[in-house]
Amino acid sequence: MQLSATPYEERLTAPRSWWFVSFLVGVSFALILLPFGTLPLLGGLVGGTAVAAVVASSYGSVRIRVVGDSLIAGEAKIPVTALGEAEVLSPDEARAWRTHKADTRAFLLLRAYIPTALRVEVTDPDDPTPYLYLSTREPERLAEALRTARETTA
Secondary structure (H helix, E strand, O other): OOOOOOOEEEEOOOOHHHHHHHHHHHHHHHHHOHHHOHHHHHHHHHHHHHHHHHHHHHHOOOEEEEEOOEEEEOOEEEEHHHEEEEEEEOHHHHHHHOOOOOOOOOEEEOOOOOOOEEEEEEOOOOOOOOEEEEEOOOHHHHHHHHHHHHHHHO
């Protein structure tokens, strides 16, 4: 497999506030177990925080990568030859494309806490997916990596 000239990798991590919320979930478990004593209280604090942190971490562990001649977005792997033009979306445009402009057949790698996105047309006639909507913090870099990978494989 040939590596692209402009490699790209991004992990869509959960925002910092979610880690605080994970701690608050642990505190709520501790308060629920308070009548049973100190040891259950500590167990509730540690266990509740750990479970909430695992949930936040797993949701925020999705990656977007351009590797060789493929775009890997979450669990989807798409050859760059099947992709058309990439459109960088501002926060307002991204909101529009994930609400009233959205197509139900589109592939959405959506993280609402990331305001910007990239919309990539799918040009494969056998694929019913009209476009990919990818939440990304660096849409310009991702668009450039896709353009470079497409030129390299052509």
